[in-house]
Amino acid sequence: MVGSGIKRGTAELAILSVLETGELHGYEIARRIEQQTRGKLRFTLASLYPLLYRMEKRGWVRGEWQIAESGRRRRRYRLTSAGKKKIAPLRAEWSELFQALRQLAKVADA
Amino acid sequence: MPDWEKLVRERLAYLSLERQDENEVIAELADHLEETFESLCREGMSEQEATLRALAQVADWKGLNRKIYLARHQEEIMEPRVRQFWVPGLLGFSLFLAFSTIVESTSFGWYLGGKLWLVSHPLVVSLGRGTPILRFHIESLVLLVVVGAMAAGLSRWEGGTLRTSLLSSVFPSVPFAVVFLIAIPTGLIIVHPISYGVVGQQIVYMALGWVLAPAAALLAGGWLAQQLWGDRNSRQKRSPDYADA
Numbered sequence: 001m002v003g004s005g006i007k008r009g010t011a012e013l014a015i016l017s018v019l020e021t022g023e024l025h026g027y028e029i030a031r032r033i034e035q036q037t038r039g040k041l042r043f044t045l046a047s048l049y050p051l052l053y054r055m056e057k058r059g060w061v062r063g064e065w066q067i068a069e070s071g072r073r074r075r076r077y078r079l080t081s082a083g084k085k086k087i088a089p090l091r092a093e094w095s096e097l098f099q100a101l102r103q104l105a106k107v108a109d110a
Numbered sequence: 111m112p113d114w115e116k117l118v119r120e121r122l123a124y125l126s127l128e129r130q131d132e133n134e135v136i137a138e139l140a141d142h143l144e145e146t147f148e149s150l151c152r153e154g155m156s157e158q159e160a161t162l163r164a165l166a167q168v169a170d171w172k173g174l175n176r177k178i179y180l181a182r183h184q185e186e187i188m189e190p191r192v193r194q195f196w197v198p199g200l201l202g203f204s205l206f207l208a209f210s211t212i213v214e215s216t217s218f219g220w221y222l223g224g225k226l227w228l229v230s231h232p233l234v235v236s237l238g239r240g241t242p243i244l245r246f247h248i249e250s251l252v253l254l255v256v257v258g259a260m261a262a263g264l265s266r267w268e269g270g271t272l273r274t275s276l277l278s279s280v281f282p283s284v285p286f287a288v289v290f291l292i293a294i295p296t297g298l299i300i301v302h303p304i305s306y307g308v309v310g311q312q313i314v315y316m317a318l319g320w321v322l323a324p325a326a327a328l329l330a331g332g333w334l335a336q337q338l339w340g341d342r343n344s345r346q347k348r349s350p351d352y353a354d355a
Binding site: 025026027030044045046048049050051053054057065072073074075 | 134135137141142143145146167168170173174177178180181
């Protein structure tokens with residue numbers, strides 16, 4: 001079973017990655033992640049917002065209320081400079097971990 | 111279509127955020143549920159079924175209350191505690207150690223107008239066969255008043271309450287209390303065949319020389335800082351606690 005720390009770490013990277021393409025509101029973030037991972041990663045309301053608020057508190061993302069064309073008031077999130085700086089090291093960490101796991105799997109298969 | 115804000119508000123009754131903050135969270139979550147609902151309706155689901163499916167995204171609303179509260183507040187709870195208590199307290203402790211070391215290793219007197227007025231005297235002289243750690247000098251106590259005042263002043267500057275600032279001023283004596291009242295006596299009993307009576311006597315002297323007297327001096331400094339500065343110089347009054355990133 002994947003521990004909560006690992007889940008949170010991957011979730012943070014997923015959010016930062018989709019926000020790299022531009023500003024999105026919460027629902028769009030969840031949809032975009034689901035589409036881009038072909039349904040392998042899914043965020044519900046309960047898993048998304050506590051994480052977004054925590055990331056906002058850390059200064060990685062920033063949410064601002066905006067009025068959409070439809071007249072709807074929405075909170076849109078964008079990456080801050082601290083968030084942008086966080087992406088590369090996070091990706092490197094995860095890539096290293098997955099590489100190590102693949103190597104382990106190869107050894108087990110051999 | 112359901113009133114999503116009302117539904118969310120009912121379920122996030124234990125959020126305990128400030129009014130504006132709470133309203134924003136509720137509006138945002140309601141907007142998310144509404145979009146989910148609309149998307150499901152577009153896919154051909156009935157309104158009733160779509161409502162249930164949208165709400166099913168949250169299995170534990172009480173848990174969500176807690177998670178959101180912690181996400182929005184945790185660092186605020188921790189950070190002031192660090193700035194208002196731990197930093198001044200540990201700074202005071204470092205100075206306490208430095209001053210004690212200097213005074214312990216130096217024999218000096220105070221000269222005024224070319225005349226020697228006061229020679230450094232231990233407050234608590236060596237006991238029994240003489241253990242250097244039992245000695246504590248008057249000069250140290252005077253310096254500790256300054257240390258206590260600095261710690262309390264720093265704590266107040268960071269927006270600490272009266273209680274926090276006084277606790278941070280007296281904090282340097284806590285590690286000494288642990289060492290001199292628990293660790294050393296326990297060690298003496300375990301390592302040496304020393305009677306409990308002798309250890310008890312030593313505890314009293316250690317408590318006086320290394321815990322109570324310094325604590326009183328530190329507290330006096332903390333109290334002095336309160337009298338001098340009060341909360342007029344609190345940094346919190348001039349700028350918000352949290353600057354947005």
